[in-house]
Amino acid sequence: MTGTTQDDYTDRYARRVRGMTTSEIRALFAVASRPEVVSLAGGSPYIAALPLDAVGEMLNQLGSTHGATSLQYGIGQGTIELREQICEVMALSGITGASPDDVVVTVGGQQALDLLARLFLDPGDVVLAEGPTYVGALGVLQAAQAQVRHVAMDEAGLIPEALEEALLELAQAGKRAKFLYTIPTFQNPAGVTLSDERRERVLDICERAGLLVIEDDPYGLLSFEGDAPRPLRARRRDGVFYCSTFSKTFAPGLRVGWVLAPHAVREKLVMMSEANVLCPSAFAQGAVTQYLTTMPWQEQIKVYREIYRERRDALLSALTDLMPAGTTWTRPGGGLFVWATLPEGLDSKAMMPRAIAARVAYVPGTGFYADGTGRGNLRLNFSFSAPERLREGVRRLSGVMEQELAMRAVFGSSTSLSAQRRRGPAAADAPGPDLA
Amino acid sequence: MTGTTQDDYTDRYARRVRGMTTSEIRALFAVASRPEVVSLAGGSPYIAALPLDAVGEMLNQLGSTHGATSLQYGIGQGTIELREQICEVMALSGITGASPDDVVVTVGGQQALDLLARLFLDPGDVVLAEGPTYVGALGVLQAAQAQVRHVAMDEAGLIPEALEEALLELAQAGKRAKFLYTIPTFQNPAGVTLSDERRERVLDICERAGLLVIEDDPYGLLSFEGDAPRPLRARRRDGVFYCSTFSKTFAPGLRVGWVLAPHAVREKLVMMSEANVLCPSAFAQGAVTQYLTTMPWQEQIKVYREIYRERRDALLSALTDLMPAGTTWTRPGGGLFVWATLPEGLDSKAMMPRAIAARVAYVPGTGFYADGTGRGNLRLNFSFSAPERLREGVRRLSGVMEQELAMRAVFGSSTSLSAQRRRGPAAADAPGPDLA
Numbered sequence: 001m002t003g004t005t006q007d008d009y010t011d012r013y014a015r016r017v018r019g020m021t022t023s024e025i026r027a028l029f030a031v032a033s034r035p036e037v038v039s040l041a042g043g044s045p046y047i048a049a050l051p052l053d054a055v056g057e058m059l060n061q062l063g064s065t066h067g068a069t070s071l072q073y074g075i076g077q078g079t080i081e082l083r084e085q086i087c088e089v090m091a092l093s094g095i096t097g098a099s100p101d102d103v104v105v106t107v108g109g110q111q112a113l114d115l116l117a118r119l120f121l122d123p124g125d126v127v128l129a130e131g132p133t134y135v136g137a138l139g140v141l142q143a144a145q146a147q148v149r150h151v152a153m154d155e156a157g158l159i160p161e162a163l164e165e166a167l168l169e170l171a172q173a174g175k176r177a178k179f180l181y182t183i184p185t186f187q188n189p190a191g192v193t194l195s196d197e198r199r200e201r202v203l204d205i206c207e208r209a210g211l212l213v214i215e216d217d218p219y220g221l222l223s224f225e226g227d228a229p230r231p232l233r234a235r236r237r238d239g240v241f242y243c244s245t246f247s248k249t250f251a252p253g254l255r256v257g258w259v260l261a262p263h264a265v266r267e268k269l270v271m272m273s274e275a276n277v278l279c280p281s282a283f284a285q286g287a288v289t290q291y292l293t294t295m296p297w298q299e300q301i302k303v304y305r306e307i308y309r310e311r312r313d314a315l316l317s318a319l320t321d322l323m324p325a326g327t328t329w330t331r332p333g334g335g336l337f338v339w340a341t342l343p344e345g346l347d348s349k350a351m352m353p354r355a356i357a358a359r360v361a362y363v364p365g366t367g368f369y370a371d372g373t374g375r376g377n378l379r380l381n382f383s384f385s386a387p388e389r390l391r392e393g394v395r396r397l398s399g400v401m402e403q404e405l406a407m408r409a410v411f412g413s414s415t416s417l418s419a420q421r422r423r424g425p426a427a428a429d430a431p432g433p434d435l436a
Numbered sequence: 437m438t439g440t441t442q443d444d445y446t447d448r449y450a451r452r453v454r455g456m457t458t459s460e461i462r463a464l465f466a467v468a469s470r471p472e473v474v475s476l477a478g479g480s481p482y483i484a485a486l487p488l489d490a491v492g493e494m495l496n497q498l499g500s501t502h503g504a505t506s507l508q509y510g511i512g513q514g515t516i517e518l519r520e521q522i523c524e525v526m527a528l529s530g531i532t533g534a535s536p537d538d539v540v541v542t543v544g545g546q547q548a549l550d551l552l553a554r555l556f557l558d559p560g561d562v563v564l565a566e567g568p569t570y571v572g573a574l575g576v577l578q579a580a581q582a583q584v585r586h587v588a589m590d591e592a593g594l595i596p597e598a599l600e601e602a603l604l605e606l607a608q609a610g611k612r613a614k615f616l617y618t619i620p621t622f623q624n625p626a627g628v629t630l631s632d633e634r635r636e637r638v639l640d641i642c643e644r645a646g647l648l649v650i651e652d653d654p655y656g657l658l659s660f661e662g663d664a665p666r667p668l669r670a671r672r673r674d675g676v677f678y679c680s681t682f683s684k685t686f687a688p689g690l691r692v693g694w695v696l697a698p699h700a701v702r703e704k705l706v707m708m709s710e711a712n713v714l715c716p717s718a719f720a721q722g723a724v725t726q727y728l729t730t731m732p733w734q735e736q737i738k739v740y741r742e743i744y745r746e747r748r749d750a751l752l753s754a755l756t757d758l759m760p761a762g763t764t765w766t767r768p769g770g771g772l773f774v775w776a777t778l779p780e781g782l783d784s785k786a787m788m789p790r791a792i793a794a795r796v797a798y799v800p801g802t803g804f805y806a807d808g809t810g811r812g813n814l815r816l817n818f819s820f821s822a823p824e825r826l827r828e829g830v831r832r833l834s835g836v837m838e839q840e841l842a843m844r845a846v847f848g849s850s851t852s853l854s855a856q857r858r859r860g861p862a863a864a865d866a867p868g869p870d871l872a
Contacts, residue, residue: 007700014558047508056500064492071687110714122450139711251507253718264443275575278546282689
């Protein structure tokens with residue numbers, strides 16, 4: 001709350017609400033959407049690259065010719081037509097032989113994660129997740145009152161030894177994790193990809209430990225250099241829940257995602273979704289079905305890949321040319337994000353107000369950890385802005401960092417916030433999805 | 437589960453999942469969607485009455501001209517344009533002076549209920565609800581692990597004395613209800629409306645007891661005889677959460693609903709929604725906004741009213757003409773449903789397989805109670821089928837009932853299921869929303 005309104009409901013909220021607070025950062029993001037600000041903060045695809053006239057005509061047909069079904073209620077699991085097409089899309093990534101019967105259509109990838117959390121998590125349950133990880137997953141896990149134990153990554157993704165160590169630590173504490181949440185390919189926010197060899201090791205470790213895996217794969221088809229390694233679900237059927245979305249390959253405004261779940265679980269997921277949203281939008285599903293049926297969607301993915309590769313290159317060049325010494329960053333082979341590590345002593349969260357004043361926005365690393373770490377990092381998006389704008393954003397950011405470093409050289413450690421370094425869930429340190 | 441697949445995940449599910457079972461009834465509803473079956477079971481509006489060509493052209497514009505925003509991510513609370521329009525829609529019902537800032541757009545009315553449940557309910561919390569009540573609300577409350585205490589209704593809706601009695605009973609047991617969930621106008625499934633005088637009494641009782649009210653009002657604009665009584669929210673601002681949807685006034689296939697919440701609560705609802713679905717569909721919101729801006733939507737509601745009034749009349753006449761003696765039913769002044777009470781000894785749930793065999797479907801009353809009661813009742817929908825088809829459905833249903841009564845006359849009590857009369861949540865006794 002902003003503090004301007006007294007909250008008379010405080011003593012009535014469920015326990016899960018008590019940890020939910022907004023932060024001063026969230027208010028800053030509202031400013032970040034102003035046109036004069038170069039926002040590297042969001043995660044929006046570049047929708048203007050779609051053939052919008054043709055899409056419009058397709059939507060016309062869907063409403064005028066098929067309105068009696070497309071504007072009506074549908075079934076909780078999603079239409080059979082779309083579920084069959086989803087199986088074809090997954091086959092492109094190497095997941096073959098999946099049954100449409102085991103696919104549950106969801107309101108974007110976000111609802112997929114939320115349904116799985118509701119299915120498996122009681123308050124206090126432990127979940128393993130990469131550190132850093134998707135801010136929306138942290139929101140889900142916080143609402144589920146789960147404990148997040150982060151597992152470290154390096155350039156080749158999740159570190160198997162760190163996963164083993166986490167499991168050992170939990171076992172020694174008499175705890176057991178319910179599942180591993182992972183984005184193995186073009187990870188958000190880190191921009192790294194779990195190597196082929198590590199995929200097998202991670203799966204072996206999970207299998208031995210009886211640990212379920214939730215594989216989140218929104219970016220797998222957005223590879224810039226050859227195909228991405230095959231998904232985890234393509235390697236193991238049992239115990240792997242595969243989630244993805246049409247938000248990055250077609251359009252996020254329709255909110256259509258899915259889960260591919262082991263058969264035994266599917267019906268419970270459907271009932272959980274019915275209790276949540278009754279049914280996914282028949283119109284949105286029809287739009288995706290028509291898009292996949294009548295339009296060159298695989299060609300469109302190539303268009304996205306080329307645009308994003310060019311922008312990634314522009315961002316990486318700008319970082320190389322303009323960033324102060326001591327700054328490092330990942331070199332993503334696909335997806336939407338670069339993860340940067342600031343020179344020693346800089347604090348991405350404390351720096352945000354000054355960055356906004358300098359008309360550039362990013363997401364502080366704290367948004368991607370459940371434990372308040374990440375002040376030394378920030379996430380930069382390259383999918384939404386044109387190359388020259390990305391460079392301008394980096395130029396502005398670099399200027400802010402140089403100033404911070406200069407202040408630090410004069411006054412010592414720049415931030416009085418270091419005492420607050422560890423605090424509760426920091427999901428509110430990230431913007432909504434719209435602020436690209 | 438059907439029993440055909442072993443469920444290896446049983447010991448991993450969250451506690452909320454344990455009570456979730458499908459019933460034999462649910463499988464029957466799949467059959468009910470066959471064209472030869474007259475289904476009085478669903479709750480679908482008659483979408484074919486929309487000017488679909490014009491709607492299609494409108495959707496074309498939304499995609500082709502506004503695609504860069506309508507197909508993109510949006511903010512969690514929903515667009516300001518739609519929230520302003522929602523305030524105008526609510527003003528039609530008598531809710532004046534609401535601020536768009538206090539409206540949260542949801543994925544249909546269902547997500548609105550679910551968000552409120554997540555905001556307020558911990559496992560074991562007590563909720564008061566009319567008996568019978570909306571099956572989707574029971575699904576939400578079951579997922580929230582809440583205890584439902586039903587409050588009786590009569591022809592004038594919720595009985596204030598029964599509400600007071602329930603509160604007293606809870607107080608004596610040392611419990612306190614978190615909220616009253618109510619559908620005061622054209623109630624689903626009962627088809628009754630809370631009278632003006634009782635609205636004030638119910639609100640007074642809730643105020644005295646410090647009981648929050650969740651007012652669900654999907655049908656308020658679908659009145660057949662003059663305007664419905666003003667909503668509870670039009671009479672009290674504090675402590676009343678107002679939920680509604682465009683599913684019955686425009687199109688359920690878009691999944692656009694909303695909550696009007698006290699200001700102090702609104703931001704937490706938004707964060708809860710972001711954790712659930714990230715943001716509501718920008719396209720679906722844009723479609724509703726365009727519909728409300730460019731098309732004669734109030735005229736369209738009059739069209740719906742007239743069609744549904746004619747169908748209600750047809751259903752009531754058929755019931756009068758064809759039902760066996762001892763059957764009674766409500767006479768709804770609006771909405772979509774009639775609630776029937778069977779002659780003594782008939783069991784709506786046990787009768788379902790024979791009804792389906794006779795090519796007619798309804799929803800057994802058990803679907804609308806959390807405690808397994810309702811076997812003496814059934815819900816009949818009149819919005820979706822043409823008058824002559826409604827009459828044919830009643831004729832078939834009547835035939836099945838006559839047979840049951842004849843059997844009962846010969847063999848005594850017709851059902852061996854009476855021993856199962858009380859069991860757990862019965863939400864699975866109702867169909868998905870698509871089987872009208």
